[in-house]
Amino acid sequence: MRYAHTVEQVRAAEGELRQLLPEGTLMQRAAAGLAATCAELLRASGRIYGSRVVLLVGSGDNGADTLFAGARLAARGARVGAVLLDQDRVHRAALTAFRAAGGVLTGDQREGCAEIARADLVLDGIVGIGGRGGLRAGALPYLRAVERAGVPVVAVDLPSGVDADTGEVAGDAVRAAVTVTFGTHKPGLLVDPGAEYAGVVRLVPIGIAVPSAAVEALQHADVAALLPRPSGESDKYRRGVVGIAAGSARYPGAAVLAVSSALHAGAGAVRYTGSAAAEVVRAHPEVLVSDQGPAQAGRVQAWVVGPGLSDGEEAQRTLDQALDAAVPLLLDADALRLLARRGPVPRPDLLLTPHAGEAVALLAGAGVQATREQVEASRLPYARRLAELYGCTVLLKGSTTLVAGPDPAVPVRVNPTGTPWLATAGSGDVLSGLAGSLLAAGLAPLDAGSVAAYLHGLAGRTASGAAEGAPITASEVAAALPAAWRDVARGAETVLSLGKQLRIG
Ligand SMILES: NC(=O)C1=CN([C@@H]2O[C@H](COP(=O)(O)OP(=O)(O)OC[C@H]3O[C@@H](n4cnc5c(N)ncnc54)[C@H](O)[C@@H]3O)[C@@H](O)[C@H]2O)[C@@H](O)CC1
Numbered sequence: 001m002r003y004a005h006t007v008e009q010v011r012a013a014e015g016e017l018r019q020l021l022p023e024g025t026l027m028q029r030a031a032a033g034l035a036a037t038c039a040e041l042l043r044a045s046g047r048i049y050g051s052r053v054v055l056l057v058g059s060g061d062n063g064a065d066t067l068f069a070g071a072r073l074a075a076r077g078a079r080v081g082a083v084l085l086d087q088d089r090v091h092r093a094a095l096t097a098f099r100a101a102g103g104v105l106t107g108d109q110r111e112g113c114a115e116i117a118r119a120d121l122v123l124d125g126i127v128g129i130g131g132r133g134g135l136r137a138g139a140l141p142y143l144r145a146v147e148r149a150g151v152p153v154v155a156v157d158l159p160s161g162v163d164a165d166t167g168e169v170a171g172d173a174v175r176a177a178v179t180v181t182f183g184t185h186k187p188g189l190l191v192d193p194g195a196e197y198a199g200v201v202r203l204v205p206i207g208i209a210v211p212s213a214a215v216e217a218l219q220h221a222d223v224a225a226l227l228p229r230p231s232g233e234s235d236k237y238r239r240g241v242v243g244i245a246a247g248s249a250r251y252p253g254a255a256v257l258a259v260s261s262a263l264h265a266g267a268g269a270v271r272y273t274g275s276a277a278a279e280v281v282r283a284h285p286e287v288l289v290s291d292q293g294p295a296q297a298g299r300v301q302a303w304v305v306g307p308g309l310s311d312g313e314e315a316q317r318t319l320d321q322a323l324d325a326a327v328p329l330l331l332d333a334d335a336l337r338l339l340a341r342r343g344p345v346p347r348p349d350l351l352l353t354p355h356a357g358e359a360v361a362l363l364a365g366a367g368v369q370a371t372r373e374q375v376e377a378s379r380l381p382y383a384r385r386l387a388e389l390y391g392c393t394v395l396l397k398g399s400t401t402l403v404a405g406p407d408p409a410v411p412v413r414v415n416p417t418g419t420p421w422l423a424t425a426g427s428g429d430v431l432s433g434l435a436g437s438l439l440a441a442g443l444a445p446l447d448a449g450s451v452a453a454y455l456h457g458l459a460g461r462t463a464s465g466a467a468e469g470a471p472i473t474a475s476e477v478a479a480a481l482p483a484a485w486r487d488v489a490r491g492a493e494t495v496l497s498l499g500k501q502l503r504i505g
């Protein structure tokens with residue numbers, strides 16, 4: 001599991017440890033880890049000796065870490081220049097160490113920008129966890145120079161301008177190739193839009209012990225431990241039967257897709273009820289179909305209601321029957337809009353899987369007005385809010401998928417395997433069938449949602465191909481689920497080569 005903690009938690013843990021250690025120890029640990037990563041990057045693209053490095057140095061300890069790391073690089077022969085964003089407020093000891101090691105201060109803004117244009121690497125030490133609001137105006141000319149030169153940036157602790165606790169970006173922020181973060185991950189490094197700015201994230205342990213995380217991300221081993229596997233005692237009923245109420249005359253395909261992924265997940269059998277029975281059986285002869293609603297469709301261990309269901313009276317009846325059944329329930333797509341009309345039905349065994357637009361409808365159903373843009377910009381707070389308002393687990397889909405439970409003390413799960421190639425029609429139907437099947441196999445809603453998102457992301461990547469990828473269909477994502485499952489079950493660490501993907505390992 002990969003954990004992320006809030007600024008408040010980090011500060012409390014650092015405060016405790018600092019009492020026990022000689023002054024400056026934590027900062028030196030941070031600087032050493034930072035310098036080691038920078039040295040590795042410089043070596044990979046040439047050599048350290050004679051390479052050009054520019055430090056963007058803010059007024060706090062983030063700037064101090066950067067100066068101490070710059071001193072280490074200068075001592076190894078790099079030509080390191082520092083831009084002081086606030087000439088009057090700079091960590092004195094760090095500046096002294098930097099100059100003693102041969103580091104130089106750049107002159108005025110023009111000279112600083114010219115240095116950036118020639119640099120091999122820029123370190124962003126403008127602000128770390130002490131940053132508030134968007135970046136201040138003084139830093140912007142240097143950011144523009146970095147963008148013009150296309151020089152890679154290593155962000156120190158987190159990209160300046162990204163909110164550490166939420167991943168929100170108010171105004172400008174640094175776009176890093178690599179972020180070297182200290183002690184623990186910060187939620188803003190794992191959740192978009194912040195995660196987009198962080199690039200590859202590397203954690204430098206500095207010895208702090210932090211309590212229960214605010215956010216966590218599953219890794220292969222965690223998912224492998226949660227995957228339901230049949231044993232010698234198993235039969236199809238004991239493995240769990242999932243019921244799918246989906247599809248309509250207009251959208252029969254949604255039913256086929258949800259059923260198809262449900263068949264490839266943990267359940268031993270899939271029941272289908274709805275108007276697309278003929279299409280479902282043609283595609284998947286192994287499915288038990290019924291034209292009755294959930295109340296008469298036979299026993300299941302979990303229901304999935306919503307993909308392509310439409311929102312008429314029949315759909316409403318289907319939802320009501322599924323809500324009455326005393327088994328775990330996943331609501332997606334049209335069922336979410338129907339639920340929004342009626343408002344929260346708090347149930348610990350309920351899993352909602354909205355995208356941002358459906359989240360807006362659910363929020364409105366609970367009396368909270370928000371726009372799609374607001375939800376996308378503040379994914380973490382809105383996922384938490386929805387889970388609290390609806391008293392159930394919420395999987396918020398999109399650029400980073402989050403799964404939040406109703407108890408605010410339980411960490412929100414962020415999915416590390418997503419790929420934008422999944423933004424293809426019907427891929428949400430595949431996700432809901434998969435998660436429903438895992439619910440039927442006995443996983444708790446938080447586990448079912450996060451394991452489903454993990455496998456769905458891996459399947460998307462597998463279907464799309466390595467590196468740059470290629471467009472995929474939702475059917476191909478469903479077909480790639482067994483490969484994703486095997487990959488996880490083997491326990492092999494998938495080495496995914498692109499920047500964002502490296503966070504998995
Ligand atoms: N606290 C500790 O024990 C450790 C802290 N470390 C470093 O210290 C950092 C936190 O240091 P600080 O608490 O001094 O805070 P920061 O250095 O993150 O930022 C605070 C300073 O930035 C200014 N500032 C705030 N918002 C800004 C904005 N939007 N634009 C420009 N300037 C802004 C403030 O006026 C203040 O002077 C961490 O991110 C990490 O890099 C590490 O050395 C590890 C140990």
Ligand SMILES: Nc1ncnc2c1ncn2[C@@H]1O[C@H](COP(=O)(O)OP(=O)(O)O)[C@@H](O)[C@H]1O
Pocket residue numbers: 333355396397398399400401418419420421422423424425426427428429430431456
């Ligand atoms: N930019 C993105 N990056 C990663 N995943 C995405 C992105 N956009 C959408 N997705 C994923 O694609 C799927 C789309 O689901 P959904 O919006 O319900 O589409 P549909 O209704 O067509 O099935 C979700 O799993 C979502 O998380």
Ligand SMILES: [K+]
Pocket residue numbers: 062124125126127128155156157158159160
């Ligand atoms: K920074």
